Amino acid sequence: MGTALKADNVSIRYITGDFKEIGIKEYFVRKLKGDYKVEEFQAVDHVSFELDKGDMLGIVGTNGAGKSTLLKAVAGIMEPTCGKITCNGEIAALLELGSGFDGDLTVKENAYLRGAMLGYTKEFMDSTYDMIIEFAELREFEDRPFKQLSSGMKSRLAFSIASLVDPDILILDEVLSVGDGAFQEKSAAKMREIISRGATTILVSHSITQIRELCNKVLWLDHGKQVAFGETQSICDGYEEYLKTGVMPQNIDGGGYNCSQCEPLTEKSAQNTEKSRISQLDIVRVFAILMVILIHTAEGIYGTGEWVPELTGMSFIVYSLIKLFGRVGVPFFLMLTGYLLLDRDYSDSAMTGKFYKRRFLPMLLACELWIVIYWVLQRLLFVDKLWFGGAQSVSTLLRYLTFQDRNDWQISWYIPVLILLYLFIPFIANGMRSMPKRYIAIPVIWFSVQEIGFWTLNSFFSCFFRGSYIPAVQYLSNTILRFRTDNYGIIGIYFSFALVGLLMRKGMLKGIGKRTLLAAMGLILITSVLWLKAFFRRDGIQYTIWYEWAPVDILAVVMFELITRMKAPARWASVAAWMSKYGLGYFFIHGIVLNLLLAYIPIRTGICSVDTAVYFLATFVISTGAIFLMSKVPVLSRRLLLISQGNQ
Amino acid sequence: MEIVQKLNKNKFLFQELVHRDFAKKYKRTMLGIAWSMLSPLLSLLVMRLVFTRLLGSSIEHYTVYLFSGQLIFSFFNDSTNEGMMSLLDNSDIFTKVNVPKYLFLFSRNISSLINFGLTMMIYFLFVVADGIPVTWKYLMLLFPVACLVIFNLGVGLILSALYVFFRDIRYLYSIFTMLLMYLSAIFYSIEDFPQIGRNLFLLNPIYLYIRYFRKIVLEGTVPTLQFHLLALGYAVAAFAIGAFIYKKKNHSFLYYV
Numbered sequence: 089m090g091t092a093l094k095a096d097n098v099s100i101r102y103i104t105g106d107f108k109e110i111g112i113k114e115y116f117v118r119k120l121k122g123d124y125k126v127e128e129f130q131a132v133d134h135v136s137f138e139l140d141k142g143d144m145l146g147i148v149g150t151n152g153a154g155k156s157t158l159l160k161a162v163a164g165i166m167e168p169t170c171g172k173i174t175c176n177g178e179i180a181a182l183l184e185l186g187s188g189f190d191g192d193l194t195v196k197e198n199a200y201l202r203g204a205m206l207g208y209t210k211e212f213m214d215s216t217y218d219m220i221i222e223f224a225e226l227r228e229f230e231d232r233p234f235k236q237l238s239s240g241m242k243s244r245l246a247f248s249i250a251s252l253v254d255p256d257i258l259i260l261d262e263v264l265s266v267g268d269g270a271f272q273e274k275s276a277a278k279m280r281e282i283i284s285r286g287a288t289t290i291l292v293s294h295s296i297t298q299i300r301e302l303c304n305k306v307l308w309l310d311h312g313k314q315v316a317f318g319e320t321q322s323i324c325d326g327y328e329e330y331l332k333t334g335v336m337p338q339n340i341d342g343g344g345y346n347c348s349q350c351e352p353l354t355e356k357s358a359q360n361t362e363k364s365r366i367s368q369l370d371i372v373r374v375f376a377i378l379m380v381i382l383i384h385t386a387e388g389i390y391g392t393g394e395w396v397p398e399l400t401g402m403s404f405i406v407y408s409l410i411k412l413f414g415r416v417g418v419p420f421f422l423m424l425t426g427y428l429l430l431d432r433d434y435s436d437s438a439m440t441g442k443f444y445k446r447r448f449l450p451m452l453l454a455c456e457l458w459i460v461i462y463w464v465l466q467r468l469l470f471v472d473k474l475w476f477g478g479a480q481s482v483s484t485l486l487r488y489l490t491f492q493d494r495n496d497w498q499i500s501w502y503i504p505v506l507i508l509l510y511l512f513i514p515f516i517a518n519g520m521r522s523m524p525k526r527y528i529a530i531p532v533i534w535f536s537v538q539e540i541g542f543w544t545l546n547s548f549f550s551c552f553f554r555g556s557y558i559p560a561v562q563y564l565s566n567t568i569l570r571f572r573t574d575n576y577g578i579i580g581i582y583f584s585f586a587l588v589g590l591l592m593r594k595g596m597l598k599g600i601g602k603r604t605l606l607a608a609m610g611l612i613l614i615t616s617v618l619w620l621k622a623f624f625r626r627d628g629i630q631y632t633i634w635y636e637w638a639p640v641d642i643l644a645v646v647m648f649e650l651i652t653r654m655k656a657p658a659r660w661a662s663v664a665a666w667m668s669k670y671g672l673g674y675f676f677i678h679g680i681v682l683n684l685l686l687a688y689i690p691i692r693t694g695i696c697s698v699d700t701a702v703y704f705l706a707t708f709v710i711s712t713g714a715i716f717l718m719s720k721v722p723v724l725s726r727r728l729l730l731i732s733q734g735n736q
Numbered sequence: 737m738e739i740v741q742k743l744n745k746n747k748f749l750f751q752e753l754v755h756r757d758f759a760k761k762y763k764r765t766m767l768g769i770a771w772s773m774l775s776p777l778l779s780l781l782v783m784r785l786v787f788t789r790l791l792g793s794s795i796e797h798y799t800v801y802l803f804s805g806q807l808i809f810s811f812f813n814d815s816t817n818e819g820m821m822s823l824l825d826n827s828d829i830f831t832k833v834n835v836p837k838y839l840f841l842f843s844r845n846i847s848s849l850i851n852f853g854l855t856m857m858i859y860f861l862f863v864v865a866d867g868i869p870v871t872w873k874y875l876m877l878l879f880p881v882a883c884l885v886i887f888n889l890g891v892g893l894i895l896s897a898l899y900v901f902f903r904d905i906r907y908l909y910s911i912f913t914m915l916l917m918y919l920s921a922i923f924y925s926i927e928d929f930p931q932i933g934r935n936l937f938l939l940n941p942i943y944l945y946i947r948y949f950r951k952i953v954l955e956g957t958v959p960t961l962q963f964h965l966l967a968l969g970y971a972v973a974a975f976a977i978g979a980f981i982y983k984k985k986n987h988s989f990l991y992y993v
Contacts, residue, residue, distance in 0.1 A: 201753075
C-alpha cells in the first residue's frame with residue numbers, strides 16, 4: 089500500500105489590487121491618491137496530508153474554507169504558491185459537472201466533447217455512448233441542442249459521462265447530490281461501485297452522514313487553515329460540535345506565516361536593502377570613473393566631428409557601444425550626487441551651514457585649484473600643442489576661474505554645472521523633502537521631455553528630411569521653451585539627473601525585476617546601434633551621442649539600478665571603496681594623463697578599438713598610480729583629492 | 737518526446753474542439769461554409785474596383801496581385817483575431833478541467849486554416865483564369881504557408897495570453913492590424929519607394945509572405961535563401977515568444993478570467 093497522494097505545506101495565495109487587475113488608469117489614480125495597495129489573500133494556508141492507495145478522504149469545512157481551491161490544486165488546475173503536491177497515478181477531477189458544455193451543439197456532440205475533456209479516447213466513447221445515454225435516460229433528446237434540456241437533465245448527462253472514469257485518484261466536489269431522488273440513488277450506487285474499484289478518492293460534501301458512511305479519513309479546513317486531519321469518527325464529532333456551538337477544538341495547526349519557502353509579498357527587509365544599496369554606490373562611482381575615462385579616450389582616438397573614420401560592421405558596433413557606455417559616466421556622477429545628498433534634511437540652518445562649509449566650499453576651492461593647475465601645466469608644457477590652445481595669459485586664467493570660458497581639457501564644462509548643483513542642493517532638497525515621489529518626477533519629466541524629446545526627435549526627423557534640423561522644432565525649443573543649445577538646457581538636464589538620483593533613493597524602480605532591467609538594457613543597446621547605423625552620417629551632418637540622447641539617459645538609469653542591486657564580492661568591495669574615495673580626483677587627473685599620452689606617446693596600431701583599449705588602460709593605471717602617490721603625500725594634495733568623500 | 741506524448745493523449749479532445757469551433761462558427765448563417773469563400777471574393781472585388789477605376793493603379797495582373805495580398809492578410813487577420821479570444825472564451829473549461837491551454841488556440845487556428853485552404857483554391861482559379869502559367873515552383877508555396885501557420889500560432893499565443901490580462905488589447909490590436917494592412921503593400925507597389933524604404937518593408941512579416949507568393953506566382957522566381965531564412969525566422973521567433981509567455985504564465989491565467 090504505497091502513498092497515492094501527498095500534500096506538503098500547500099498554500100494558494102490570491103493577489104488583488106495589482107496593476108494587472110485594476111488597469112492603467114486606476115493604477116495612476118491610486119498612485120496619485122496614495123492608496124495603491126496590493127493585497128494578498130491566503131485561500132489555502134500550508135495544508136499537509138498524506139493518503140494511501142484506496143483511502144477515501146472527506147474534506148469538511150464551512151463555506152470559504154478553501155476546499156474547492158485545494159481540490160483544484162490537487163487536480164493540477166492551480167499551482168500552489170508554496171508547497172508541493174505529489175501524486176502517484178492518473179487523476180480524474182469532477183469539480184463542476186455542468187461545465188464544458190456548449191449550448192449550441194447537440195446532446196450527442198456535447199457528450200463526446202465532455203468525454204474528450206475527461207480524457208476518454210474516441211473508441212471508448214464510441215463503445216460506451218449507448219450506455220451513457222441510457223443511464224442518463226436521454227435517448228429521445230440525443231439530437232436536440234443542449235440548451236433545450238432542463239437543468240436536471242444536464243446534470244444527469246454530466247454525471248453519466250463522468251461516472252465512466254477509472255482513475256487512480258478520483259476527486260469529487262459535491263457531485264453526489266444531483267438530480268431527483270431516483271437518480272440520486274442510482275448515482276450514489278454508481279459512485280460506490282467506482283470507489284470500490286480501489287481508487288483513492290477525495291470527497292467534498294456538506295453532508296456529514298455521507299462522509300461518516302463513506303470516508304476513512306477526514307480533513308477539516310477553516311478559512312484556509314488546517315484544523316485537523318485524521319480518523320473519521322473523532323473529527324466528524326468535533327466538526328458537528330463546532331457547527332452547533334461555534335467552538336473550535338484546541339489543536340489548530342497550520343498557518344505558517346513565517347514559512348521560509350514563501351516569498352514575502354512586501355519587502356520587510358527594506359532597511360537592509362537600503363544599506364546594501366548604499367555600499368554598492370562605490371561600485372557605481374568606480375563605473376562612473378571608468379566610463380568617463382572611456383569616453384574621453386574614445387574622443388581622443390576616434391576624434392570628434394569630421395575626423396571620425398568611416399566605420400563598418402563590427403568596428404562600428406564597438407564604436408557605438410563605447411560611445412554609449414562612455415556617456416553614462418557623467419549621468420552616474422550626477423545621479424550619485426542626487427542619491428546621496430538630496431535625501432538629507434537641510435531645514436536646520438546648522439545642517440545647511442555645515443553642508444556649505446564642509447562640502448560646497450572644498451568643492452569650489454578644489455575645482456578652482458585644478459583649473460589653476462591645468463593652466464600652469466598648459467603654460468609650461470604645451471605651448472605649441474594645437475589641442476591646448478597655446479599659452480594662455482593671466483586674464484584668460486581669470487576668465488576660467490570665473491567660469492566664463494572653458495579650457496579644452498575635456499572636463500571643464502562639467503565643473504560649473506557641478507558647482508551650481510552643489511550651490512542649490514539644500515534648497516532643492518528642502519523643496520523636495522516633503523514632496524511625494526510623483527511631484528519630484530515632474531521637473532525630471534519636464535526637462536527630459538524637452539531636452540531628450542526634442543533633441544532626439546529633431547535628429548530623427550532631420551535624417552528623414554535630408555539635411556538640416558526641422559525649423560519648426562528648432563524654433564519651438566529655442567523660443568517657446570528657450571532651452572536648446574545654451575547652458576540653461578544643459579543645466580536643466582543635469583539637474584534632472586540629480587533628481588532622478590533622489591527618486592532612485594526613494595525606490596522609484598523598486599518594483600521592476602532584474603530580468604526586466606537586463607532585457608531593457610539589451611533592447612536599448614540593440615536599438616541604439618541600429619539607430620546610429622541608420623543615421624550616423626546624413627549629408628555631412630554627423631550624429632553625436634550626447635547626454636540628451638534618450639538611449640544614453642535610459643541606459644544610465646537602468647544600469648544605475650542594476651549595479652546597486654548587484655552583490656560585489658568582498659575583495660572588490662574594498663578596492664572599489666578606495667577608488668571611489670578619490671572619485672573626483674580621478675576625474676581631474678585623468679584629463680592630464682590622457683592628454684599627455686595622446687600628445688606624446690603615439691601608440692597607433694591603426695585599429696581604433698585597440699588603440700582605445702590601450703590608451704584607456706594606460707590612462708587608468710597611471711591615474712591610479714598618481715592618486716596613490718598623492719594620497720601618500722601630505723595635506724594639500726590630499727585635500728585636492730578628497731572632495732568626493734564629502735558625498736558619503 | 738514528452739510533448740508528442742501529450743499531444744497524442746489529447747488528440748481526441750483536439751478533434752472535438754475543432755469540430756465544435758467549426759459547428760459554432762456557421763450556426764444559423766444562411767450561407768454557412770460558403771461564406772468563407774464568398775467573403776474574400778467580395779472584398780477583392782471592392783478593392784479591385786476602387787484601385788483600378790477610382791485610383792488608377794497600373795500594376796500588371798492586378799487582380800492576382802491584389803488577391804495574393806488579400807489572401808495572406810486575411811488569413812493572418814482571422815487567425816490571430818480568433819486566436820486572441822480563444823483562451824478567454826474557453827475559460828469555463830480550463831478553470832474546471834485540467835487540459836493543456838494551448839489546445840484551444842490550435843483548434844481555432846485549424847478552422848482558419850481550412851478557410852484559407854478554400855480561399856486559396858479560388859485564388860488558383862483566378863491565377864489560371866488570368867493566364868499566368870502554373871509551374872512546379874508553385875509547390876514551394878507550401879513553405880510560406882507553413883511559416884505563416886507557425887507565425888499565426890505564435891502571435892495567437894502572445895495575444896491570447898495578453899487578452900486574458902489586458903482586455904483592451906483587442907482594440908489596440910484592431911488598430912494595429914489596420915496599420916499593418918496599409919503597410920503590407922497589398923494594393924500598391926513598393927517600386928515607388930527609395931531603397932532604404934524598400935528595405936524597411938522587410939520588417940513586416942506579412943509583407944514578406946505576400947512577397948513570396950507574388951514572386952512565385954507573378955514573377956516565376958524562387959526567392960533567395962536569405963528570404964527563406966528571414967521568413968522562417970519571423971515565424972520561429974513569434975512562436976518562441978508565445979510559447980515562453982504561455983509557459984511562464986500558465987498558472988496565472990485562471991486568476992484573471
